[in-house]
Amino acid sequence: MPYTDTDRLGINTIRTLAVDATFAANSGHPGAPMGLAPAAHVLFNKFMTFNPKNPDWVNRDRFVLSNGHGCMLQYALLHLFGYAVTIDDLKHFRQVDSITPGHPEAHDTPGIEVTTGPLGQGFSNAVGLAVAQAHTAATFNKSGFELINNYTYTIFGDGCAMEGIASEAASTAGHLQLGNLIAIYDDNHISIDGDTKCAFTEDVLKRFEAYGWHTQWVKDGDHDLEGIEAAIAAAKKVTDKPSVIKLTTTIGFGSNLQGTGGVHGNPLKADDIKQVKAKFGFDPEKTFVVPQEVYDQYHAHAAEGAAAEQEWNKLFEKYGQEHKELHADLLRRLKKDLPEGWQNHLPVYKPTDAAIASRKLSESVLEAIYEVIPELMSGSADLTGSNNTRWKKAIDFQPPSLGIGNWAGRYMRYGVREHAMAAIMNGMSAYGTIIPAGGTFLNFVSYAAGAVRLSSLSHQRVIYVATHDSIGLGEDGPTHQPIETLAHFRALPNMMVWRPADGNETSAAYYMALTSKGTPSILALTRQNLPQLEGSSLAKAIKGGYVVLEDKEADVTLVSTGSEVSLCLEAVKTLKDQGLKARVVSLPCVEVFDAQDKEYKLSVIPDGVPTLSVEVMSTLGWEKYSHEQFGLNRFGASGPYKEVYAKFEFTPEGIAKRAKLTVDYYKDVKPLRSPVNRAFQQLI
Amino acid sequence: MPYTDTDRLGINTIRTLAVDATFAANSGHPGAPMGLAPAAHVLFNKFMTFNPKNPDWVNRDRFVLSNGHGCMLQYALLHLFGYAVTIDDLKHFRQVDSITPGHPEAHDTPGIEVTTGPLGQGFSNAVGLAVAQAHTAATFNKSGFELINNYTYTIFGDGCAMEGIASEAASTAGHLQLGNLIAIYDDNHISIDGDTKCAFTEDVLKRFEAYGWHTQWVKDGDHDLEGIEAAIAAAKKVTDKPSVIKLTTTIGFGSNLQGTGGVHGNPLKADDIKQVKAKFGFDPEKTFVVPQEVYDQYHAHAAEGAAAEQEWNKLFEKYGQEHKELHADLLRRLKKDLPEGWQNHLPVYKPTDAAIASRKLSESVLEAIYEVIPELMSGSADLTGSNNTRWKKAIDFQPPSLGIGNWAGRYMRYGVREHAMAAIMNGMSAYGTIIPAGGTFLNFVSYAAGAVRLSSLSHQRVIYVATHDSIGLGEDGPTHQPIETLAHFRALPNMMVWRPADGNETSAAYYMALTSKGTPSILALTRQNLPQLEGSSLAKAIKGGYVVLEDKEADVTLVSTGSEVSLCLEAVKTLKDQGLKARVVSLPCVEVFDAQDKEYKLSVIPDGVPTLSVEVMSTLGWEKYSHEQFGLNRFGASGPYKEVYAKFEFTPEGIAKRAKLTVDYYKDVKPLRSPVNRAFQQLI
Secondary structure (H helix, E strand, O other): OOOOHHHHHHHHHHHHHHHHHHHHHOOOOOHHHHHHHHHHHHHHHHHOOOOOOOOOOOOOOEEEEOOHHHHHHHHHHHHHHOOOOOHHHHHOOOOOOOOOOOOOOOOOOOOOOOOOOOOOHHHHHHHHHHHHHHHHHHHHOEOOEOOOOOOEEEEEOHHHHHOHHHHHHHHHHHHHOOOOEEEEEEEOOEEOOEEHHHOOOOOHHHHHHHHOOEEEEEOOOOOOHHHHHHHHHHHHHOOOOOEEEEEEOOOOOOOOOOOOHHHOOOOOOHHHHHHHHHHOOOOOOOOOOOOHHHHHHHHHHHHHHHHHHHHHHHHHHHHHHHOHHHHHHHHHHHOOOOOOOHHHHOOOOOOOOOOEEHHHHHHHHHHHHOOOOOOEEEEEOOOHHHHOOOOOOOOEEOOHHHOOOEOOOOEEEOOOOHHHHHHHHHHHHHHOOOEEEEEEEHHHHHHHHHHHHHHHHOOOOOEEEEEOOOHHHHHHOHHHOOOOHHHHHHOOOOOEEEOOOOHHHHHHHHHHHHHOOOOOEEEEOOOOEEOOOOOOOHHHHOOOOEEEEOOOOOOEEEEEOOHHHHHHHHHHHHHHHOOOOEEEEEOOOHHHHHOOOHHHHHHHOOOOOOEEEEOOOOOOOHHHOOOEEEOOOOOOOOOOHHHHHHHOOOOHHHHHHHHHHHHHHHOOOOOOOOOOOOOOOOOO | OOOOHHHHHHHHHHHHHHHHHHHHHOOOOOHHHHHHHHHHHHHHHHHOOOOOOOOOOOOOOEEEEOOHHHOHHHHHHHHHHOOOOOHHHHHOOOOOOOOOOOOOOOOOOOOOOOOOOOOOHHHHHHHHHHHHHHHHHHHHOEOOEOOOOOOEEEEEOHHHHHOHHHHHHHHHHHHHOOOOEEEEEEEOOEEOOEEHHHOOOOOHHHHHHHHOOEEEEEOOOOOOHHHHHHHHHHHHHOOOOOEEEEEEOOOOOOOOOOOOHHHOOOOOOHHHHHHHHHHOOOOOOOOOOOOHHHHHHHHHHHHHHHHHHHHHHHHHHHHHHHOHHHHHHHHHHHOOOOOOOHHHHOOOOOOOOOOEEHHHHHHHHHHHHOOOOOOEEEEEOOOHHHHOOOOOOOOEEOOHHHOOOEOOOOEEEOOOOHHHHHHHHHHHHHHOOOEEEEEEEHHHHHHHHHHHHHHHHOOOOOEEEEEOOOHHHHHHOHHHOOOOHHHHHHOOOOOEEEOOOOHHHHHHHHHHHHHOOOOOEEEEOOOOEEOOOOOOOHHHHOOOOEEEEOOOOOOEEEEEOOHHHHHHHHHHHHHHHOOOOEEEEEOOOHHHHHOOOHHHHHHHOOOOOOEEEEOOOOOOOHHHOOOEEEOOOOOOOOOOHHHHHHHOOOOHHHHHHHHHHHHHHHOOOOOOOOOOOOOOOOOO
């Protein structure tokens, strides 16, 4: 059907809504919505299937605005189609407690799939959504039941194109031959510093070709609706490659400042707004106007989406008759519930069991649960053999044509791309049918910090398998030995940082990571072997902290995590020889411990006993749980790990020495003392 | 000259040294050195000019092994050429306190230019070294005095090629037309997960072409020494583009496991070592053997380098006669000294001066000092207008052909590439003639975490201008509001994190950042205006912490940073109305405060007074300086900043309320109390 004046009116309605909302907020980005309105209008109305009344329908087409600062584009679309985003919500754009924040947040606004704005993230999330679609389709589709066949669409700008994370994700998508992914590159030549020619003169399409993408160029994205439609249609026909459409647009189209940096990140001036509205046939004196025929057109498309969902529901019901177990499994996954009794498969250890590295203990957990939790997809950023993230019978998630896996495979080869791995996992989790776990060294989770933060902010159940968690990795040396990393992620809201001390604690970490539906986890795991503790159990460890060794007459409490807990237990014997009694607390996850009631916490770290924390990295934050801290506030060293530990006095003797200093220092404390006073100097 | 048996012996000596060292260490990566020995031999002997007796000669050619795990290649070369790396040092590869750690560390080993190993970093450092060379040449070279004309060479592998940071840096280098940069891509098809075909199937050369690089392919990197030489020679002739040479090699060449993942990250087995040595004509029973003719050849080339430096020294002396000031300036820069009296240019503020955002105060500092500190190069990751990093008369560092700057320009347009910006700055700093400062939002310094860490580890004087430092950025919302970021970087060793409260503190931050020769700095700066404090001065602030408002009868000390210091001063008035006396401490840099003597620190945070910290982000770590903490252990909100502050009770009233709770709580404290006990709950 040819495009009509109603289509153009819809496009201009999006533009004027963006103009009005940013003006009302006195901040925001009108330029991208004004430039992208034509493409968004065509994409949403001609290609995308979705039901605004049920934004969670699993087979909806996904849309990700990677240049999230242009979110008024998306909010306007959500409103026009009838999502639960009212015109008042648009009027409260960028206001406290509104559902229309300055950048799109998945957790807050119906119809927003993922949280974007930090550049490059959305594009990479889209790759994850496409991975999830391909996997879910391969897992659940059966002859006569093409249950899962949605596409993922994303729009990204020059900023996203410059970010390394997007390069990593694009290379991954090309390798994976994700034909279900269609990206529109908003080629508007403007970023915050002005013309992109000052920093960004590469040939973007050629680069995507090099990654293995199908590429097209629509040269007049401002007017050529037929060209946009034809390009998306052509992209949909390419099933063995992701597609990118370079769309040349004029940022701030319609403004007196169109095509300049002036419309990127600032509202239009009042007189400019008037001329924009006049130009587009709107009353210059009115704001937030939506012509009825625009509502009608958008609602009609929404109704088609609702009908499509109804059809799908019928298909799914029939599917339930023929594929009862799969039907139940998909329903269960969508509720984020785990299969009943899954936890009975978690490994349990006795003190007499062998000492094992917690990265190996983690592998044993995966081996034990992968069959009962089919939504678990593991993977690694090219450290499979080191992260121990792969169960023996795992099949790789790969395009079948490569001959090394298939779409139903549950093991991801992310390549050496930590940041994209994290963002792809966020997208996989956001799809709703998968729990992703991905491995790298703990030190290199920092490479992914931008995306890890968004796991937390957007409440994704993502598991970071972070091995080689300290100077205990030994010979690789300071470049690979985390010092600041646990403090970093413990300071991140809605993140569980686990550092298990043995097998039962590792099982506990997985138990909490898998059952916390809206919280990601980092599991910090050792390279070196750890003994199985006498006092550990899953039930205790899932409280985040517990007493490993009690002594009601203790002179000192040693609070520790991971590989240092067993060292503390050794130190107790050394202290005993010196006539001192010590109790030992394991605190594998401070965030979970914080959530326990005060009485419990006081039973673990009681009044009246001086407390020393022992963790072989930055002491930052340990003052919260201890009077004195033994840690490592400097970079590590390259060498066999026992020698490195000894160099920094992380030995029973080194711990005992500091414990004694702590006991002595607090012996006669009655007055309030400045926190500046310390019992001993940190090694520097 | 044709290659001889001596050349092949030298190549095989590198290989056997790598085999012996990794075997002795029982860890490490023999594969890359064995595969890359031919290329390294040709590159170092035929092209590179350097003097092992003076690794700091400014015009030396730079070499960066980006795949730093292959560092035995580099240690072997350093030894053979006669750097201060002995055969014993090679025997102590990967041992505690050796100068041959598991990955190359610039600070520890003579001849190592930058610290590599974390993948992608070295490649990006090389771009920075090339930027620095181009800029230094444009600044100092004069007719008849081509003082600075060195090349930067880097070798990188598949791992580096996959990392986003390297993509960002490669795009930047292409844009900048860095003809002085030559990269060799070790195309060996192997990464830790095995064959790269499982994750990395893109066309790397085509991608580099898209970035604007000159590309070549040497198909037999194992044997074709002439081909390697011809390719490097051709690359040197291309002066308006960086060059990449794809070099197809066999990882672990010579081993029974050559070409497989088995030789990547594990020493060879004893019998394999024997057959390797026999194959290469070495005695299978001997270890760490260097034939004399190999020493002779390498030392001869080293002598040529020493002679070249002598010639250069003569030229430089003559230069000093004709260009006295430039000569003195270059000498001064190389000592890392600043021009005498520079600090007198730092802005000083009175309490009556206007309230100004610290990002603007930072701009005023740059405006005031750029002329007196010519080695300062500023820049931004596409946030120039927001970071306020550009002085008005700045000229961009750009290839002249673009018509928007020149090589002598001192303002970098990094594009939206935070991670590469940081690594490029590390390279620029490592060159020795530049102090780089680069801007982004504080929240997005996290994108650069991998490289920021290496600024610290490798002692680079790099300045991160991190604006929009809190929820105070307002409308952009939680995706852009740092919560965990300061805790993260405060936990990083050898990093100064500054959060100035006003103009004098901003000047102090720059004073310390510029005069700390071996420590990088993050300057956390506000978007919103801050009043000039009554009690601030540069002299006080450079102690890292000081008393802004004293009261010898204080009931409570408020310890704060940045934008919250003036809020605390307001809270003092509120407390006064409630009959409570308060003193206020500003702690703009905890690392510098930590370095003061104990007496001073106790004068700032004294015994006997309960202390409340006030900072509008994660409280993690504040227990070190306060009894109670008021912070934000959740994500922020999108809205006008004053409303966001009010939402989280960061108001004089909100602070006073918590101060009073703190006073009450500690009133009768005599016994030692568990740190679990808190005066009030954090907002969640």
